[in-house]
Amino acid sequence: MTLVENAPDLASLQRRAAERAAARAGGSDRLRGHIVCDGLVRIFTTEGVEVVALQGLDLVVDRGELLAIVGASGSGKSTVLNILSGLDVPTAGIARVAGYDLLTMSAKKRLAYRRHTVGFVWQQTGRNLLPYLSAQENVELPMRLAGRRGRAVRQRAAHLLEMVGVGYCAQRRPGQMSGGEQQRCAIAVAVANDPEVLFADEPTGELDEATAGEVFAALRSINAELGVTIVVVTHDPQVASQVRRTVAIRDGRTASEVRRSARVGADGVEEMVTEEYAVLDRAGRMQLPSAFVDALALRDRVRLTLEPDHVQVRSGDDEEDK
Template sequence: MTVVHTVPDLVALQQRAADRAAARAGGADRLRGHIVCDGLVRIFKTDGVEVVALQGLDLVVDRGELLAIVGASGSGKSTMLNILSGLDVPTAGIARVAGYDLLTMSAKKRLRYRRHTVGFVWQQTTRNLLSYLTAAENVALPMRLAGRRGRAARRRSAELLDLVGVGHCADRRPAAMSGGEQQRCAVAVAVANDPEVLFADEPTGELDENTAAEVFAALRTINAELGVTVVVVTHDQAVATQVRRTVAIRDGRTASEVRRSARLGADGVEELVTEEYAVLDRTGRMQLPAAFVDALALRDRVRLTLEPDHVQVFPGFAGERKEEP
């Protein structure tokens, strides 16, 4: 499915992010595979019962990309985010971020990874900031824990707050800020130690539409100006449509992708083209979109026909008598 829109400033921001990311990496030849999941499995055991949260998930994220992850509750997206941020350990498979192997990482290396390589923004605003510190002090705290103190830390704190549009909140404690201001401060805190990757779990989930737009604008600014790879888990369709790539997770696997790219229209004006793809894993499995399954009442099995340039999918009982239950 392809949809064409007039191009906003999205394309320019994407190019700026890619340029900044290439500079951080030391060259454009290192833009591939900043985050890699291959056959990722996570099994939780509770009272002898096993729950498979991830069932062989595959995902590759480019350096400098701004990616949205969507999916219903229980699909596994938050589990994946916790693994990639170093808060949880996978059961099996491959999970690599910025060259770190998250399956075999030691506790000491995992702590350093969380302090220096990745940043994280929670949905709940109260989890992101310490209530007894000002915004500037909250941003400076990760730097102090990493051994950076004094004037340089204060200067970077002020620069980051200005970058996300809340420089006026520098001397305010969280209780004196709105929810949107708190979340933008949280973004500044998350990138205080100049991480390579920023993860955000439903960062706009508790905000109204206009405030959510301001928070997402802060994430886009961080991505474009600092070249930080940004992965956002969200239910917010307004957020999901403002990124180059949206990945949908269903039943613990990547199910589909929406990609957006620019091209010249017939009138010579640049347009943003939106295309949706099903994801094919290494064994040839894919998930048909739920809307397609419902529209054709597909159940149990389907028939496939190989054509020269495509594959046709038919209901399993098309042209034959369906047995009564």
């Protein structure tokens, strides 16, 4: 259990996000399961060779939550994001976002889903912004494509740029902004049409630590002020202190979770505590952390012993097996 710095600020943002999410949903009884993956499978076939990217992944994200998905290269984290954002179609399983079934969605409905229900931020800034438009015009563009016109469009664009901390860049083109400013502008573009969910794929992958912190602050602000559910895929180890829940994916399955919550300490001061969990799927399977496996030299099989309040895991290669 670890105390996270700036806990009261993060706890306050969490409460505000939950309140805004409840308002968007029309009541707190509808907060559960804004995003649901159950037994999600994705198999790619290239030149007759099948590659299994997801092997029965399970994931539930509450409405208004700010979640980070982490994992090594090839773990399947980007595949999950592409499926949930409507850019890819799963092979099998269940994938639902905001009531949409992503396996059975028609092409027309998928286009509407990507235009109105979800927003997306790419790692490469060049994929997020049109270089010949100003920041203000880039944010206005999704609204104009959706048929909105007039002063309200300009006002919302200006408000979103201020919310992510780059209001001063309104009349600048992307080439006149830093990488961090471009990514914060991209976040404003992604939520221009007031989506229910925002997906971000490595949004700080090309930024230094200080600038990455500014981008995550913008994401937290959007989450808290608009109640938008946010899922971020990242390899940044600093993300653990930036979000309320981190899910680790390994070999195409959810392996562990880190959760942060506000608690009142013995001295009466509110603090943010961090706890790590292994993930148990519906079949009762879980992945032991690789550090544990290596430390105890666990191989092939293990012995399980049920105790009154825990399960003991021991190496199966003891003297009785020899």
